[in-house]
Each structure stands twice: as C-alpha cells, then as structure tokens.
Amino acid sequence: MLISEVLLAYSMIVITLLTLVIIFTKDLVNAVVLSAAQSIFFVIALYLLLAVDVALVYLPVAVGGYSLIFLYAIGKTERFEKVAGYSRKLIFLSVMAFMLIAALLIGMLAGGYTGWIPREVTRPLARFVLRSTINHLNKTFWTSSPEAVSATVWDYRGLDTFFEIAVFYGSIAGCLALFRFIDVVFKERPIEKADVGLSIVAKASCKIIFALIAVASASLMLHGHLTPGGGFQGGSAFSIALMVVIIPLSQYFLRGLGLEERRLMLLRSIGLTLIALLILLPAALGGYIFQNQAKLWADFGYPTIIGGFWTSGSIFFLNLFDGMAVAAGFAIIFLILSIPEECFKRLMKVKP
Amino acid sequence: MLKELIFLIGIGLITIGIIFKIISSIGLLRLPDFYLRLHAATINAVGGTTLSIVGVAILSLVCDFLGDLRIYVFGSALAIAAIILITSPVGSHVIARAAYKSKTELPKYIFYDELRKGESNAYK
Numbered sequence: 001m002l003i004s005e006v007l008l009a010y011s012m013i014v015i016t017l018l019t020l021v022i023i024f025t026k027d028l029v030n031a032v033v034l035s036a037a038q039s040i041f042f043v044i045a046l047y048l049l050l051a052v053d054v055a056l057v058y059l060p061v062a063v064g065g066y067s068l069i070f071l072y073a074i075g076k077t078e079r080f081e082k083v084a085g086y087s088r089k090l091i092f093l094s095v096m097a098f099m100l101i102a103a104l105l106i107g108m109l110a111g112g113y114t115g116w117i118p119r120e121v122t123r124p125l126a127r128f129v130l131r132s133t134i135n136h137l138n139k140t141f142w143t144s145s146p147e148a149v150s151a152t153v154w155d156y157r158g159l160d161t162f163f164e165i166a167v168f169y170g171s172i173a174g175c176l177a178l179f180r181f182i183d184v185v186f187k188e189r190p191i192e193k194a195d196v197g198l199s200i201v202a203k204a205s206c207k208i209i210f211a212l213i214a215v216a217s218a219s220l221m222l223h224g225h226l227t228p229g230g231g232f233q234g235g236s237a238f239s240i241a242l243m244v245v246i247i248p249l250s251q252y253f254l255r256g257l258g259l260e261e262r263r264l265m266l267l268r269s270i271g272l273t274l275i276a277l278l279i280l281l282p283a284a285l286g287g288y289i290f291q292n293q294a295k296l297w298a299d300f301g302y303p304t305i306i307g308g309f310w311t312s313g314s315i316f317f318l319n320l321f322d323g324m325a326v327a328a329g330f331a332i333i334f335l336i337l338s339i340p341e342e343c344f345k346r347l348m349k350v351k352p
Numbered sequence: 353m354l355k356e357l358i359f360l361i362g363i364g365l366i367t368i369g370i371i372f373k374i375i376s377s378i379g380l381l382r383l384p385d386f387y388l389r390l391h392a393a394t395i396n397a398v399g400g401t402t403l404s405i406v407g408v409a410i411l412s413l414v415c416d417f418l419g420d421l422r423i424y425v426f427g428s429a430l431a432i433a434a435i436i437l438i439t440s441p442v443g444s445h446v447i448a449r450a451a452y453k454s455k456t457e458l459p460k461y462i463f464y465d466e467l468r469k470g471e472s473n474a475y476k
Contacts, residue, residue, distance in 0.1 A: 199445070199446070201442055201445050202445065202446050205438050205439065205442040206442075208438055209438065209439060
C-alpha cells in the first residue's frame with residue numbers, strides 16, 4: 001500500500017468523525033469552525049486523488065466563503081441551536097452507516113482496485129479442470145463427466161462437498177431436535193380431510209404443476225453429470241414441488257400418503273448411507289476416499305458405462321443419492337414449518 | 353412466402369399481446385373495485401403474456417440466425433406459455449377467494465353471488 005493511500009484513508013476517516021461532531025454541536029460558531037477544518041481535509045483528499053484544480057478552488061471557497069456566509073447568517077439570527085430536527089439516535093445511526101460505507105469504500109480503494117488487479121484470463125486450476133475432466137486422450141486425471149461443475153463437486157473437491165453436506169444435515173438434525181414433539185400435535189387434534197386445503201381449482205392446477213416440477217427436478221438429478229444440474233439442485237427443486245402441494249392440498253395430504261417425518265428421515269438416512277458406502281468403497285479396495293476413476297497410483301475405478309448409460313463413474317449415483325437425501329431433508333423442514341405456532345405453544349404450555 | 357406468413361403471424365400475436373397489456377394497465381388504473389382490478393391484472397397475464405410468448409415461439413421458427421437453437425426456443429417458449437396459462441388464473445382465483453372469505457374487500461358491483469348462496473354465513 002502506498003503512503004498516499006494511507007493518507008487518503010486517514011483524511012476520509014477524520015472527515016467522517018468531524019461530520020459526527022458537527023451534527024452534535026449545539027454552538028453554531030463552533031460548527032462553522034469545524035466545518036472549515038473539515039474542508040481542509042477534503043482538500044487533502046482531493047489533492048491525493050490528483051484533482052489539484054478542484055482542490056485549489058475548493059480551499060478558498062469552502063474555508064473562506066462558506067464560513068463568512070454562515071457566520072453572517074448566525075450573526076443575524078441566533079448562535080445556539082435549540083430544536084433538533086431529527087432524533088439523536090437516528091442521526092447517530094445514519095452517521096455510523098455512512099462511516100461504515102466510507103470505510104468499506106476506502107478499504108476497497110486502498111486494497112482492491114489501485115493495488116491489485118483481478119486476472120482477466122482463466123485461472124490455471126480452472127483450465128486444468130476444463131482440460132482434464134473428459135480428456136479421452138489423457139486419462140490421468142479424468143473424471144469421465146462432461147459437466148465440469150459436477151466433476152469438481154464430486155470428484156476433484158469431494159471432501160469439500162462432503163463437509164458442506166455434513167453442515168446441511170447437521171442443521172436439519174438440530175431443527176428436528178427442536179421440534180421433537182411433532183407426533184403429539186397430530187395425535188391431539190385429528191383433522192378431517194374435507195375441511196382442509198384451498199378450492200378445487202387451486203388443487204387441480206397445483207397437481208399439474210407438481211408433476212411438471214417433479215419431472216424437471218428428476219431431470220436435474222439424473223442428468224446432473226452430463227448437463228448442468230446436480231443432486232442438491234434437483235433435490236431442492238423436488239422439495240419445492242412438495243411445497244406447492246403443501247399450500248393448496250394441506251400437509252395432511254402428504255401425511256395421508258405416508259410422507260411423515262420419520263419416513264422422510266429414513267429416506268434421508270438411506271441416501272446418506274449409500275453415499276458413505278460409495279465414497280468408502282474405493283478406500284477398502286486399494287484406492288482412496290472419494291475416488292472415482294482409476295489413477296496411476298490407485299488402481300480402482302468405477303465403471304464409466306453401465307448398461308449403455310453413461311454414468312460418469314460414481315458421480316451419477318452420488319447425484320442421485322444426494323438428491324434423494326436433500327429432497328427428504330427439505331421436505332421435513334417444510335412439513336415442520338407449515339404447522340401453526342399455536343399448536344406447539346399449546347403443547348408446551350406456553351401462553352400464546 | 354410461408355416464412356413471411358409465419359413471421360407476420362408471430363408479430364401479430366405479439367402485437368395483440370401488447371394491446372392486451374395496455375388494456376390491462378388502463379383497467380388497473382381506472383377500475384373502482386378490488387375484484388375488478390384483479391380481473392384487469394389477470395387480463396395482463398392471460399391475454400398479454402401468454403399471447404406474446406406464443407408469438408415469440410412462432411417467430412423463433414423463422415429466425416435463421418438461431419440455427420438449430422430455434423427448436424429449443426420454440427419448445428421452451430410454448431412450455432412457459434402453458435405454465436403461465438395454468439398458474440396465473442389460479443393465482444387470481446385464490447387471491448379473490450381469500451379476499452372474499454376473509455371479508456377484507458367487499459365487492460361493490462355485484463348482481464349474483466354464488467358463494468354467498470352456497471354458504472349462508474360466508475359474507476354478510
């Protein structure tokens with residue numbers, strides 16, 4: 001960082017601090033003097049920003065001209081401020097917000113654009129991924145998936161994805177622990193099927209939309225290793241389809257179909273167990289964890305084509321199981337969130 | 353000759369959609385009642401958007417610069433039009449029904465009330 005940038009940052013900070021002091025000063029003559037001092041720092045900032053002509057004009061006008069006009073006006077009216085237009089809290093908050101924005105801007109100015117310029121060409125790592133992910137001539141680092149994002153997520157950076165998934169399912173487990181009285185709510189108050197849900201028009205159209213979204217999410221999930229998509233994306237799209245069902249048909253429809261929390265938990269656990277088996281199997285058979293295709297030093301590889309279908313090794317199955325688990329996890333959260341708060345409060349003997 | 357005809361049909365559908373949109377915005381500004389304004393808003397979605405997107409689909413068939421992509425544009429535009437045609441009226445229906453049942457908005461100009469007849473205490 002250059003010295004001029006440090007000076008610029010300090011003068012900007014002094015300017016904002018002086019603004020704060022000027023706003024809170026009751027004596028208007030003091031405020032005018034402080035304003036003149038602030039103008040000097042503005043001149044320094046303008047000089048450092050190479051706007052010397054503006055600085056030369058700003059100095060006499062802001063320090064001399066403005067101050068004289070203000071002092072004349074004060075002499076004609078009154079010196080001490082009595083009525084504050086805005087509450088002090090509001091002024092303080094706005095000045096703090098301004099200072100924060102100014103600090104961010106200064107930080108960006110000092111460290112971001114003037115000192116270091118972002119690269120304009122593809123990074124070496126990205127070039128490596130793009131060149132080697134489906135390189136039929138050199139299969140040293142290939143993943144047999146033409147979709148570079150899926151290849152990165154499930155092969156090159158598999159452990160990274162694993163820990164992200166662990167965070168996601170940990171949060172779902174925590175949510176379930178918070179709402180653990182869920183079964184009691186439905187035993188306490190059984191509801192007839194006739195008086196739930198919206199009108200028949202909404203129900204019918206939402207069934208059509210559910211089918212459309214389900215097909216789209218299945219395509220995302222099953223084709224995620226060949227075209228843009230993936231397990232997490234497909235699973236979340238499918239959970240949105242379930243949400244579309246929950247609103248018009250009510251969650252009792254889903255519960256009637258057997259999609260309860262415990263069964264969804266089971267589905268989610270099956271998906272996670274299969275993922276764990278898939279990623280641990282290579283380690284047991286002489287490879288390493290998350291291995292997909294055979295490498296020079298680890299001679300284990302999942303088959304690339306199974307029954308005429310290009311599976312990209314383990315990526316297809318990982319996408320499928322991850323999508324299953326994500327859909328089930330999100331469905332649990334949506335089912336829980338669509339239960340009214342009163343039910344829980346009544347159950348836990350808390351006054352609503 | 354056929355190409356020009358298809359082009360004209362596409363442009364014509366888009367123009368009709370724009371006219372629907374203008375009518376709908378005038379209705380949104382001028383109509384006096386919540387339900388009538390909702391009707392105007394639905395005209396925008398059903399008449400305006402759907403017809404325009406169908407026009408885009410037909411127009412894309414004769415756009416040579418798209419190459420083979422024009423089939424994708426045609427299909428996806430038709431699918432979008434179908435989805436909007438399904439969802440938008442249902443959304444208006446649900447909003448109107450909720451407003452009626454919760455009695456937040458009372459219909460000002462009404463001659464025959466089927467909902468009120470069906471449920472004796474639905475709206476008083």
